[in-house]
Amino acid sequence: MAGSPTARRRRLSIELKKLREKNSMTCAQVGAALDWSGSKVNRMETGSGRVQPSDVEALCRFYETTDELREFLKSLARQAKTRGWWQVHGSGVPEWFSIYIGLEQDASTLRQYQSEVLPGLLQTEPYVRELHTCGSYMPPADIDRAVQVRLERQAMLSGSGAPDCWFIVSEGALRRVIGDRALMRTQLEHVLEAMEKPSMTLQVLPFDAGTCPTTGPFTMLGFPDPEDPDIVYRDGITDAMYLEGEPHVREYTRAFDELRASALSPRRTIQLINNVVKEHTR
Known part of the structure; x- marks a missing residue:
């Protein structure tokens, strides 16, 4: 079962939608049958x-699911209400980004392209603070x-998981x-150290x-459970965009593959970073 509250909530919503579609009903029809609004079913x-x-109990009995x-x-619904470790930081984590952290914590694969700054998971404390x-x-x-x-997010890069x-x-x-x-110079040296991890490619x-x-x-973001489809995340200054579905994932996968083919190999990347480090040492 997915670990973070965000992932549990996402898995629950996916399963509820699958049940409705299996019964060939609209949100409005389900809402009317349970004396709810169709918008409530849609939000769920x-x-x-x-x-x-x-x-969940009412829906499952209506759909006549197994016990x-x-x-x-119902277990997913209960666990989805728990708070993630990052939420104790309050206003330091905007709600739109809190969703991403929850998904990131459960991801088994992460493919990212950055054009302006170095990846957040590879940033040092001084670099983060300056940004x-x-x-x-x-x-x-x-x-x-x-x-x-x-900085706490970076803990996910260590360990067998x-x-x-x-x-x-x-x-x-x-x-x-x-x-x-x-x-x-310190930041780039940190990136070089991170690239030594077997799960890391840059x-x-x-x-x-x-x-x-x-x-x-x-x-x-890709997830270990095949029932949890991949998701594409794009962030802005004050909000974020989450894209799901095969067409979106296919297009971004194609874009990432093209970027990867045009980029330097990991070995040549290390050489370039070392050269830039030397430039900052002069």
């Missing part, structure tokens, strides 16, 4: 609202919380000086790579 199936175990499935879905401080209107306490959350991560980073993100050269997309997909930064 999209994960945009809390689902009570009593609601085992009913108890499983949050420059041009930010967040109170200092919220900046501290945001930095702490990003670490997801298989593949990062593609533009050369501009590699060479852009965040803070000062000493900070960047490639740099060089300036002379030519025309590549202009999708902007994105992340594709």
Whole structure:
């Protein structure tokens, strides 16, 4: 069973939608039969609202599911109401990003392209703090919380359960000086250390790579349970976009494959990063 509350809520919504579609009914029809609104059923199936175990009980009895499935879905509903470790940081984690962290915690594969900055899971504390401080209107306490959350997220990269991560980073993100050269030298040395992990692959997309997909930064998350489909995440300054479904995943998979083919090999990426480190040492 998926581990984080976010993943449980997502799995529950997927299962409820499958049950309705199996019975060839609309949200409005199910809502009318249970004396609910159709919008309530829709919210339950999209994960945009809390689902009570009593609601799951009513739906399962209406759909005439097995006792085992009913108890499983009720368990998901109960566990989906628990709080993730990142939620104790309050305003340091916006709600739209809290959803992503929950999904990230349960991912078994992570494919990410970054064009402006280095991947968050590979950032050092000074680098993270500089990003949050420059041009930010967040109170200092919220900046501290945001930095702490990003650093705590990195714990998922250690241990036997670490997801298989593949990062593609533009050369501009590699060479852009965040803070000062000493900070960047330490940051890039940290990236080199991270690349020694067996679950980690990183490639740099060089300036002379030519025309590549202009999708902007994105992340594709894959999950160990085949019942949990892949999801594409794109973040902005104040919100995020989550894309599901085979057409979206297919297009972003194609874009990632094209970026990967145009990027330097991991070995040449290491050589380039070492050269940039030397430039910051002079």
